[in-house]
Every structure is written in C-alpha cells, then in structure tokens.
Amino acid sequence: MLTITSPSDIDHLFKHARRASVPLLGILTVPTAEGRAVTGRVLFVAGRKMGGAVLRNRCKRVLREACRRAEGPWPGADVALLARAGVATASPPEIDRAVKAVLSQVGLVPR
C-alpha cells in the first residue's frame, strides 16, 4: 500500500482535491500526477483535535484496514481519508459503508 509522504504532495492534495464526507469520515482526492506509476496512493489523517496519540493511531489503523477491505489504493488517484469523531468506536461494517459512500461520491467506485 503506497502512501503519500512528501509535504508538498500533501499540500497540493489539500488545495486542489475533490472533497466529500459523511458523519464518520471525509475524503479528498486528486488525479495522479503526470509520469507517476498508475497504482495510486493513499493517506490517512487523524487531526490533533481528535485527541491523544493513542486515539489518533487507532483511527489511522481502522481507516487503513477499511481501505484494504475496499481494495484501495485506487489506480490513477491520490486519496486522503480523514478520520472524524466516532471512527475509533464504530463497528467494521459501519466503517465499510462509510468508505463506500464517500468513494462513490467522488466517483472512484460505481454506485
């Protein structure tokens, strides 16, 4: 699972992304830059507002696992999944439904 690491790429993503969200999480996505591999990349974000380090790590793990189950990363796109309140305690089916919803909202998977 290839992740986005460079600060400039992350900056680009936050400035130009297509956005969507449901109560549990948010998504941002841009098409992969010219000349890059077509495999696509992902990024998991849990902001400082979420809480302490333990809670934020937990949120990223839950999103990473959900991403794996949803067969990400998606070719041709850089995708960031933003954790929102409740992710840490939500059940796996709830997370899967939320991920599917935001992916279809930005057109990465068919409805």
Added chain:
RNA sequence: GGAGUGGGCCAGACGGCCGCGCGACCGCGCCUCAAGCCGGCCGGUCGUGAGGAAAGUCGGGGCUCCACAGGGCAGGGUGCAGGCUAACGGCCUGGCGCGGCGACGCGACGGAAAGUGCCACAGAAAAGAAGACUCCCCCGAUACCGCCCGGGCCCCACGAGGGUCCGGUGCAGGUCGGGAGAAAAGCUGAAACGGUGCGGUAAGAGCGCACCAGCGCCACGGAGACGUGGCGGCUUGGCAAACCCCACCUGGAGCAAGGGCGAAUAGGAGCGGUCAAGGCCUGCCCGGCCGGCGCUCGGGUACGCCCGCGAGAGGCCGCCGGCAACGGCGGUCCCAGAUAGAUGGUCGUCCACGACAGAACCCCGCUUACCGGCCCACUCCAACC
C-alpha cells in the same frame, strides 16, 4: 480473621486465518547492466516488535555544534549532617521538629543582638517604647455624690422600721491634687518584653532563690547534624517560599544538534592590517570575536538518500563489601529503531470482563494519570491453643 503501614511485581490469557515495521536467509522471479557482482522491487520462510508511566518536559548527565581570555558587578539555582552517584533540586542512613496507640508518615530544616521592611481586625501597646493610658500603693483636700453621727417633720401604738429636710472640727468610698512604682491586672489577638512557686517589700519587680523554657560558655560522647551534664549573667516576639546577609553551584543552544553523498545560477576558506557605524559573546563594564577593507586560494546550499541511531552509567542470576542508597567480581543474554511514522482486523474458548495511555538521540530522577490483581515484611485489634 478484621483494620492498617512500607516495599516489589503484573498490565487480560491461549489458539486459527488475513495484514504491518525491522533484521537474516532463500528464489535460479522481475528491473538495472554488454554480462556478472552490488543495488532496487516482488514473493516465501524464520526471528523480532512500545510503557510503568513511553506522558508533563520540571531537574541532572552523556553526546553534538558554537563560544572559550579572563576578571568584576548584576542575574539564576541550592540550603540540617554524613554518605551514594556521571550528575542533580534525586536517593540512602542519621539528627531535630510535627502527626499517629503503633508499623510509619510529613518538613526550602542556614542567619531575625548587620540593616531595611511587614504584622489585617481587635487591642493601652504588634517591637525595643513614651513608661503616654487604664492601673497599683501612699499622702493631702472634702464644694458636690456617698457613708457615719445628731436633730425636726411625715407614715405610725412619737418603740422598731421607712421616707424627707436641716446641721456636723466626722469618714475618705467616688471625685480632685501631689508623690512613689513599672510588678500584678487590662475583656483583644495567631502572637503581648520569660513561666510556676517561695521569700522579700509601704506595695512591689530576676530584687533573691528553686525548678522549667531560652541564650552564652565549658566538659564529655559522636565523623558531623546533635545529645548528655555542669556553670554563668538573668532574657534579646514572629515573618527571610519579604528585600537581604552567609556558604556552595552556575557559558549558550539543542538530534530540525551535527556530519556525508548527489546537477545548474557566487558564496566560502586562509592570511594581513584597522575600527566609524552594525552584529555576537545571557545583561552591563573592561576585554575579545565576527563583519566591513586588501591579498591569495580554488569549490558549496534548497530537495532526496545515508550516517548520527542503539552493546548501553544495559537486563537477569550468583558471590563479596556496606545498616542502606550503592559499589566490586564472575557468569549469562542481545532486548523496537519507524521517518506522515510499524502491534491492527476477525473468529473461537476462558476469567477477576481489561484503567491510564503510543518510543522518535539516549540515560538517571522527580511529578502527574490509572480498572484491578498477586507476592513479601511489619503494626494494631479480636479469637484459638
């Protein structure tokens, strides 16, 4: 058994499947190369993978770079003694004070006769002060108030008793004046210029004495903090986490420190001399350095990767020294090293149903957060023998 004190340890367990970081090995896999090695990617096997606080970043040290030319003043820190440690504001043992029946716990615990300052309210007074005040004792005065004595009148059985008025060289309680005293008492206050008792005296004070508290000196014990005893003159409130005094300590910044490798546009290094502005050395002064100037030399940063980066003040076991903190010796083990940041998901079984919480250079401490459980030693109470 109940209540408690001190210390140590654990941090849900086991198994199946899928997945992640790091390391080692394998593939006759893919990329790179003329080919091989190396390297990268992919797949597989095995090993390994967060904490007691990883936290707050409060103290200390290692490490790294900068500054080193030292000194003075200022600033900051620490504050019973001895010891331990790389060091500390930490730890251990001891002393003193306070709390607890006790095991034990808590204490910034040097100096208030060097100086300055503060002590609300109440109170005469809050610190060295007038003996100012109330006061206490003595002497004198007696208009007035009071007391005493005598008498008149009234109530009345002109007795007792009561009321009222008059008189008196009467008394001196109030009052006034003078003198002596600084002891006792002064409701207050957190705190009041030693405390209790006896003697002494006109009344009285450490005025004299005994005991106690405090201070000073001496002797003895102890390494010391200090303790015990004796003697002395009789006495000097508290606050120094108020300024201050004394003793000791104290350069600055931090792993985004710092270094290496890799393209292109002008920045750097060395030497010399000088100082007007400017910058730096925590602040200031003296002083020094950089810089600007001249000459010479030839090569470096943004982004990526690598090193730093884990064998250490290391863990465990045993023996020895020490009351202990700790130290010494021997044996044994290798125990996270990520770089948007690895431990998760799911299913099953079991139990006391799982708290606080996630390494980011490392270590020693302190402090704070925390569901519960286990072990050891000790104290008090109860019961049994």
